[in-house]
Amino acid sequence: MSKLIFEKSVKGARAFTLPESGIPPAMVTEAIPADLLREEDPLLPEISEVEAVRHFTALSQRSYGVDSGFYPLGSCTMKYNPKINEWAARLPGFAGIHPYQPEETVQGALELMYELEQMLCEITGMDSFTLQPAAGAHGEMTGAMIIKAYHNSRGDTKRTKMIVPDSAHGTNPATANMLGYKVIEVKSDERGLVDLEDLRALMSDEIAGLMLTNPNTLGLFEENIREIAAIVHDAGGLLYYDGANANAIIGIARPGDMGFDICHLNLHKTFGTPHGGGGPGSGPIGVKSFLAEFLPVPVIEKHEGKYRLNYDRPRSIGKVHTFYGNFGVMVKAYTYIKALGNTGLKEVSRNAVLNANYLRTKLAGSYDIPYNRLCKHEFVASARKQKKEAGITALDIAKALIDRGCHPPTIYFPLIVEEALMIEPTETETRERLDTFIEAMLEIDRQARENPERLKEAPHKAVIRRPDETGAARNPVLKWKPKE
Amino acid sequence: MNYVPNPPWVVRQMLDTIGIKSIDDLFADIPETLKLKRELNLPGPKSEVELRRELAALAAKNLSADDRPCFLGAGAYDHYIPAVVEQMLLRSEFYTxxxxxxxxxxxxxxxxIFEYQxxxxxxxxxxxxxxxxxxxGSALAEACSLACDATRRRKILIPDTVHPRYLEVIRTYAMGGKMEIITVPGKDGIADPDAITSMVDSQTAAVAIQHPNFYGNLETGLRQIEKAVHGVKGLLIMAVDPISLGILKPPGAWGADIAVGEGQSLGNPLSFGGPYLGFFAATEKLMRRVPGRLVGETVDREGNRAFVLTLQAREQHIRREKAGSNICSNEALCALxxxxxxxxxxxxxLKEIARRCHQLACYAKQQLEKAGLKLKYQKPFFKEFAVAIPDPRAANTALLKEGIIGGYELDRALLLAFTEKRTRAEIDRLASILGGIARE
Structure with missing residues (x-):
């Protein structure tokens, strides 16, 4: 059993020493009215430095990252995070600058951001970028705000609905709802792509736009994207690109050329910055020139070799982040793009797609793959055969993979595939690593037929067995309390 | 650099397995007219040696607060980060x-995360x-949005002593249409409790207040504001400085329904404004409306203690268009x-750090006053205050010339912050330079 840091506390133990201030206490009169002071100290740990270090080291050993092994989490792009990026973001000239320092003292930071925006424009075929959104969903929200601001600016206020595909990430409909849009789902056709007839039928002068991932969450390229764009644009709507799956097309095709008006990218997916156990991410968005005036403030401008922050943008939607976004993440993505360059970035997508198709080909004999054709960076398998024949679910397979040293794929998503196993290997995996995963998957399929009971009990080798999640939600314990 | 690991002969064999001739064939489903028929207009790949050189040169163009006194605050603070924090964050099982x-x-x-919560x-x-x-800022905006959902009301009252950028973020979030943001003018650097009391009504979802406020002042009218908003069954939202909570009465004790704040001060570098973390806390009553991830304690099937993401039915990946927030990625590593x-x-x-910040600020006030300056507001403060100065830009330039990063420029005032890293000598220099300007 893993003890909490609070349970390791020893009264009076400490790891921190305040520096000398050189000011004798008698020299200052503290001036906080007594009724504003707290009556009881906050309950925080009391622990020595060495025990604190051991505590967090032990917890790291009960965690699993890309550096620990294969992490084929679909739609999350869990690629290797280059170490030079970590070094760069920690340079005192980047990590030690205050967001409100005079512009002339942060020219290097502004230059980096300006250049990163330019590079993202080239990569996506968009005209202007903002780096302010702190995550993909934050970028989506910013994009939806720009859609709204655009229609409002034209006095076109009857557009109260947003279309999202039935295969969309949950953030798409949630984002549309945050902006007050009614969400309309467009169906997927039998090939797993947006159903054009259904889309045509849904379009009207009440539609603000369509939010679309391409390749979509089945890992399939929306081949009719030009036609989709025409349908949406003809009805006065805007087309939003969810960049979660951009790892499939860098240097090969660009959202801007496909007809998208707005797009976000996840720097923490496509551009190699680490996911941090759930963040920080960074979700810059790019727009076509006719939408640039709506971008959040400030925008970075270059005048005669000097960079400055411009807040004077009367039609801007405003701000979505207190400062300029997740700068530290931008440094890492900038370093990544510079490292790979034009040719290296293209190899990223070429190899991401190669690895995905290699896995798909090798797994197709044992697992049902509902849309079994050329995929892009990921594909969706289904455990419906194993479920029907042996009662083994996608969840059981996920847990069995843990016993075999792999992080499981994304499961039960997209919602349009039964018992979905969404597999994204990324370009940074070796064939040997992929083969180990394939062997594990084939062995699990065999065991489903031969010894399903053991699979239902998996994992056997992890630090815990399956937790009681229902109990956790029924009687939520969200913090530690000292024993009475 | 190249992080693609398979050598060409392995790629060849993989293509054979798939049954196609070349990698290009893997993109046959993308219409030819959509394909980029040229290389991206970006520089070519670079080695690590070149990258280091280039990034170090770019970083060197910035003036780092790491090795010079920094009196800038206004929402981001130069507190000390123990070496252990940086080392443990590099455990790649965490960050990858x-x-x-x-x-x-x-x-x-x-x-x-459970320990963090x-x-x-x-x-x-x-x-x-x-x-x-x-x-x-975004945590405060989400708090306002939650208040509107929970009360089914639209009005959010915010004194103008809240960080102006937080206000902008809230206004931007209000584009969704469910919030109406009403700013209430403050009085002498703090919120005006009488004005707020007179403005709350049955349509008020919440009063959102920052304490210490943007000007560093303590909001001494909190008790009256709390009574006023709860009197109309609205919520009290407080944005607080976590370091101040080492000594200041916490939002819970003021009767707040939601407490948020900028958590950067807790072990995260200035990093030009991000990544930071917004913390978000609430009463149990609001549990099923709280945005974002929640970790709960439970047991595994053998009865061992276990932790899981819980109450996920609130979240976008389950609830989709009915979710109260779309947040997915958060700032987990910053929370770590x-x-x-x-x-x-x-x-x-924490208590010592909070007291030290306050003591240094008090000492600075004394020294600045001795040097002939006056504070803009005569109110109790925590670690930050505004000193009246006719030309704050010129003052900052003069400070910078002496190797000091000055304050945040207000209208005829400079907002100065004092963390435990500041020393008597640094403050004496600050007072002497600003005093010199004042006498000119």
């Missing part, structure tokens, strides 16, 4: 992990806390930094 969707593989990450609850005096939001920071400074340390 995804959101802990698979609890059996993620007990470590989940437990750190506990620490935020204990600091703020609230019942529960989520796993973090993007930053202080905060957890390690609070562990290291501990119960006594």
């Amino acid at each position: 992990a995804y959101t802990p969707y698979q609890p059996e593989l993620s007990q470590g990450v989940l437990q750190t 506990t620490m935020i609850c204990n600091l703020t005096g609230m019942d529960l806390a989520n796993a973090s939001m993007y930053d202080g 930094a905060a957890t390690i920071y609070l562990t290291l400074v501990g119960r006594e340390g």
Whole structure:
């Protein structure tokens, strides 16, 4: 059993020493009215430095990252995070600058951001970028705000609905709802792509736009994207690109050329910055020139070799982040793009797609793959055969993979595939690593037929067995309390 | 550099397995007219040696607060970060992990979040806390949005002593149409409790207040404001400085329903404004409306303690268009930094740091007054205050010439912040330079 840091506390133990201030206490009169002071100290740990270090080291050993092994989490792009990026973001000239320092003292930071925006424009075929959104969903929200601001600016206020595909990430409909849009789902056709007839039928002068991932969450390229764009644009709507799956097309095709008006990218997916156990991410968005005036403030401008922050943008939607976004993440993505360059970035997508198709080909004999054709960076398998024949679910397979040293794929998503196993290997995996995963998957399929009971009990080798999640939600314990 | 690991002969064999001739064939489903028929107009690949040179040169164009006195605050603070924090954050099982969707593989990450939630609850005096939001401003905006959902009302009253950028973020979030933001003019650097009392009504979803406020002043009218808003069954939202909670009465004790704040001060570098973390805590009553991830304690099937993401039915990946927030990625690693920071400074340390910041600010006030300057507002403050100065830009330029990063420029005033890193000598220099300007 893993003890909490609070349970390791020893009264009076400490790891921190305040520096000398050189000011004798008698020299200052503290001036906080007594009724504003707290009556009881906050309950925080009391622990020595060495025990604190051991505590967090032990917890790291009960965690699993890309550096620990294969992490084929679909739609999350869990690629290797280059170490030079970590070094760069920690340079005192980047990590030690205050967001409100005079512009002339942060020219290097502004230059980096300006250049990163330019590079993202080239990569996506968009005209202007903002780096302010702190995550993909934050970028989506910013994009939806720009859609709204655009229609409002034209006095076109009857557009109260947003279309999202039935295969969309949950953030798409949630984002549309945050902006007050009614969400309309467009169906997927039998090939797993947006159903054009259904889309045509849904379009009207009440539609603000369509939010679309391409390749979509089945890992399939929306081949009719030009036609989709025409349908949406003809009805006065805007087309939003969810960049979660951009790892499939860098240097090969660009959202801007496909007809998208707005797009976000996840720097923490496509551009190699680490996911941090759930963040920080960074979700810059790019727009076509006719939408640039709506971008959040400030925008970075270059005048005669000097960079400055411009807040004077009367039609801007405003701000979505207190400062300029997740700068530290931008440094890492900038370093990544510079490292790979034009040719290296293209190899990223070429190899991401190669690895995905290699896995798909090798797994197709044992697992049902509902849309079994050329995929892009990921594909969706289904455990419906194993479920029907042996009662083994996608969840059981996920847990069995843990016993075999792999992080499981994304499961039960997209919602349009039964018992979905969404597999994204990324370009940074070796064939040997992929083969180990394939062997594990084939062995699990065999065991489903031969010894399903053991699979239902998996994992056997992890630090815990399956937790009681229902109990956790029924009687939520969200913090530690000292024993009475 | 190249992080693609398979050599050409392996790629060849993989293509054979798939049954196609070339990698190009893998993109046959993309219409030819959509394909980029040229290389991206970007520089070519670089070696690590070249990258180091280039990035170091770019970083060197910035003036780092690391090695010179910094009196800038206004929402981001130059507090000391213990070496342990940086070292532990480099454990790559932490930083290269995804959101802990698979609890059996993620007990470590989940437990750190559970510890973080506990620490935020204990600091703020609230019942529960989520796993973090993007930053202080967006956390406050989400709090306002939650208040509107929970009360089914539209009006949010905000004194103009709240950080102006937080206000802008809230206004931008209000584009969704469910919030109406009404700013209430403050009086002499603090919120005006009488004005707020007169403005709350049955349509008021919440009063959102920052304490200490943007000007560093303590909001001494909190009791009246709390009574006023609760009197009309609205919510009290407080944005607070976590360091101040070492000595200041926590939001829970003021009767706040939601407490948020910028958590950067807790072990995260200035980093030009991000990544930071917004902390978000609330009363138990609001539990099922709280945005973002929540970690709960449970047991595994053998009865061992286990941690899991819980109450996920609130979240976008389950609830989709009915979710109250779309947040997915949060700032987990920054929250981990905060957890390690609070562990290291501990119960006594946080109190000492808070008191030291306040003492240094008090000392600075004395020295500035001795040098002939006056504070803009004569109000109790915590670690930050505004000193009246006719030309704050010129003052900052003069300070910079002496190697000092000055304050945040207000109208005829400079907002100065004092962390435990500042020394008597630095403050004496600050007072002497600003005094010199004042006498000119």
